[in-house]
Amino acid sequence: xxxxxxxxxxxxxxxxxxxxxxxxxxxxxxxxxxxxxxxxxxxxxxxxxxxxxxxxxxxxxxxxxxxxxxxxxxxxxxxxxxxxxxxxxxxxxxxxxxxxxxxxxxxxxxxxxxxxxxxxxxxxxxxxxxxxxxxxxxxxxxxxxxxxxxxxxxxxxxxxxxxxxxxxxxxxxxxxxxxxxxxxxxxxxxxxxxxxxxxxxxxxxxxxxxxxxxxxxxxxxxxxxxxxxxxxxxxxxxxxxxxxxxxxxxxxxxxxxxxxxxxxxxxxxxxxxxxxxxxxxxxxxxxxxxxxxxxxxxxxxxxxxxxxxxxxxxxxxxxxxxxxxxxxxxxxxxxxxxxxxxxxxxxxxxxxxxxxxxxxxxxxxxxxxxxxxxxxxxxxxxxxxxxxxxxxxxxxxxxxxxxxxxxxxxxxxxxxxxxxxxxxxxxxxxxxxxxxxxxxxxxxxxxxxxxxxxxxxxxxxxxxxxxxxxxxxxxxxxxxxxxxxxxxxxxxxxxxxxxxxxxxxxxxxxxxxxxxxxxxxxxxxxxxxxxxxxxxxxxxxxxxxxxxxxxxxxxx
RNA sequence: GCGGCUAUAGUUCAGUGGCAGAACGCCGCUCUGUGGCAGCGGAUGUCGUGGGUUCGACCCCCACUAGCCGCCCCA
Numbered sequence: 124x125x126x127x128x129x130x131x132x133x134x135x136x137x138x139x140x141x142x143x144x145x146x147x148x149x150x151x152x153x154x155x156x157x158x159x160x161x162x163x164x165x166x167x168x169x170x171x172x173x174x175x176x177x178x179x180x181x182x183x184x185x186x187x188x189x190x191x192x193x194x195x196x197x198x199x200x201x202x203x204x205x206x207x208x209x210x211x212x213x214x215x216x217x218x219x220x221x222x223x224x225x226x227x228x229x230x231x232x233x234x235x236x237x238x239x240x241x242x243x244x245x246x247x248x249x250x251x252x253x254x255x256x257x258x259x260x261x262x263x264x265x266x267x268x269x270x271x272x273x274x275x276x277x278x279x280x281x282x283x284x285x286x287x288x289x290x291x292x293x294x295x296x297x298x299x300x301x302x303x304x305x306x307x308x309x310x311x312x313x314x315x316x317x318x319x320x321x322x323x324x325x326x327x328x329x330x331x332x333x334x335x336x337x338x339x340x341x342x343x344x345x346x347x348x349x350x351x352x353x354x355x356x357x358x359x360x361x362x363x364x365x366x367x368x369x370x371x372x373x374x375x376x377x378x379x380x381x382x383x384x385x386x387x388x389x390x391x392x393x394x395x396x397x398x399x400x401x402x403x404x405x406x407x408x409x410x411x412x413x414x415x416x417x418x419x420x421x422x423x424x425x426x427x428x429x430x431x432x433x434x435x436x437x438x439x440x441x442x443x444x445x446x447x448x449x450x451x452x453x454x455x456x457x458x459x460x461x462x463x464x465x466x467x468x469x470x471x472x473x474x475x476x477x478x479x480x481x482x483x484x485x486x487x488x489x490x491x492x493x494x495x496x497x498x499x500x501x502x503x504x505x506x507x508x509x510x511x512x513x514x515x516x517x518x519x520x521x522x523x524x525x526x527x528x529x530x531x532x533x534x535x536x537x538x539x540x541x542x543x544x545x546x547x548x549x550x551x552x553x554x555x556x557x558x559x560x561x562x563x564x565x566x567x568x569x570x571x572x573x574x575x576x577x578x579x580x581x582x583x584x585x586x587x588x589x590x591x592x593x594x595x596x597x598x599x600x601x602x603x604x605x606x607x608x609x610x611x612x613x614x615x616x617x618x619x620x621x622x623x624x625x626x627x628x629x630x631x632x633x634x635x636x637x638x639x640x641x642x643x644x645x646x647x648x649x650x651x652x653x654x655x656x657x658x659x660x661x662x663x664x665x666x667x668x669x670x671x672x673x674x675x676x677x678x679x
Numbered sequence: 680g681c682g683g684c685u686a687u688a689g690u691u692c693a694g695u696g697g698c699a700g701a702a703c704g705c706c707g708c709u710c711u712g713u714g715g716c717a718g719c720g721g722a723u724g725u726c727g728u729g730g731g732u733u734c735g736a737c738c739c740c741c742a743c744u745a746g747c748c749g750c751c752c753c754a
Contacts, residue, residue: 144745147744147745147746198752199751199752199753200752200753203680203752204752204753324753325753325754354754356752356753356754358680358751358752358753359680359681359750359751360746360747361747361748361749362747362748362749363754364752364753364754368754369754370754372754442750442751453752456752458750506753508753517754527753527754529753529754530754531754532753532754533754553754554754555754556753556754557754558754559754560754587712588712617710617711618711618712618713618714619710619713619714620714621713621714622713622714622715623714623715624714625714626714626715632713632714634712634713636712637712638712646712646713648713648714650714650715655713
């Protein structure tokens with residue numbers, strides 16, 4: 124951008140142009156990071172495929188209503204932690220006028236003001252007078268005037284003198300300008316073309332919406348779906364917590380006849396997650412497991428909890444006192460030291476499970492035992508989203524996350540599809556916090572003194588003079604075509620510099636001077652050994668492939 | 680949303696109410712087809728932004744912004 128054409132008037136102190144930065148809670152992943160991310164994602168994709176999962180990609184924004192109904196209106200996520208905006212047209216006076224003009228009737232009077240707004244109008248609509256005031260407030264005087272003008276035009280005022288006013292004041296209310304008149308303000312109607320949209324704070328609701336919308340249940344088959352993508356929550360950034368964060372998740376959902384409700388599915392998901400973490404090299408993970416029962420069980424338990432909390436409430440911290448009233452289940456989540464004993468003494472959900480829920484949970488545990496998957500029953504694991512039923516779980520780790528030690532979480536959501544207006548479709552799913560997974564891998568690698576740095580290139584081609592540049596690029600093309608990872612230097616570089624660069628980037632340096640180009644025999648030096656050999660061009664690719672070391676694992 | 684800590688060179692960080700610093704990195708030279716070591720030389724900053732106190736502020740005070748950590752909550 125040139126900026127000198129119209130220089131701003133000189134001020135004694137030219138204010139510095141603020142540097143543009145990634146917005147709060149978002150970040151860039153640079154090439155030294157992305158290989159690890161890709162490794163994680165590729166590992167997950169390959170593993171999910173072995174379990175019969177297919178990828179689903181849903182939009183990163185949905186209607187706000189989807190999350191309100193799915194995740195739960197009263198959850199913190201929906202009530203205060205989403206990126207939500209109004210997608211409607213801007214509400215202004217010109218738009219109001221346009222809307223009324225298009226929608227019905229004729230406009231009997233419209234006095235346009237110099238500023239482009241309109242004073243007042245009246246028209247018939249559905250048997251009543253409707254008066255539209257775009258400008259200023261309605262008073263009795265205005266209304267009388269309008270009624271007068273209607274009579275002059277030969278209209279009789281309707282018997283029922285209810286006047287609907289398009290108001291730019293959002294609070295709908297009524298006024299009584301006179302004994303025979305009621306003025307009703309209608310604001311909401313003019314927003315009807317707008318829609319509240321939200322960047323997805325999680326993906327399960329969107330996936331289930333897609334399941335319903337595309338009638339995947341009608342196939343009769345179990346749907347096994349996975350996704351990898353960004354999510355958005357408007358929270359205060361912290362370690363492992365970003366406003367745009369990434370989740371790797373999967374859902375198993377289907378009609379009851381497909382076996383979607385089987386405890387085997389719960390156990391399979393958990394076993395798959397254990398395999399994934401192990402395959403990624405995550406050590407010391409811990410599976411916390413609980414059953415929050417069916418929705419009926421939960422109602423009974425909630426009641427019991429409220430009752431048990433009532434007498435001891437005053438002994439709890441203020442936060443827990445509040446939760447005791449609003450959402451007793453969340454008291455169980457509390458980390459408040461002083462309250463722990465009291466909380467541990469509260470009734471356990473396990474004692475309130477109906478026979479079906481109990482049997483379901485027992486079968487999950489039996490399948491996990493058969494697979495040799497270790498788990499810890501945690502009667503206080505209730506989780507934050509409204510839609511969870513029966514099995515809920517969390518995998519935690521001890522390395523790298525500080526207090527944000529939950530690596531992934533999930534559970535069963537047997538009623539979610541119905542909540543979204545869909546068919547009965549029990550399901551279970553999970554979401555891995557990919558940012559946290561990466562942090563854990565990096566912290567582990569650091570503890571082990573191993574590197575998560577991307578592997579080096581196979582070769583760096585150093586032309587010794589600008590005259591060899593074309594030959595260098597031609598050779599690079601040849602080697603790259605053969606599948607080697609190659610960088611090309613520049614003949615303008617001094618040899619010392621070429622060596623320096625080459626050593627940081629690649630395992631081999633290929634020297635290309637006049638001799639090498641003339642004879643088609645390259646000089647190749649291996650940094651690890653210091654060994655230098657002459658290799659004919661025709662055998663170069665093969666030779667470099669042969670001495671390529673194993674690609675290092677990211678995490679050992 | 681609340682609380683604590685932090686913000687100085689590309690990076691990691693010292694620093695003092697009175698000339699802006701180190702290490703690493705970067706560039707050059709010693710050394711024109713053989714680097715990593717060593718020596719010598721060099722560049723780089725509106726000291727986060729805005730205001731205030733002061734003869735004088737990177738330093739003290741206030742506000743803002745951002746980051747980190749914790750709370751809330753969550754993956």
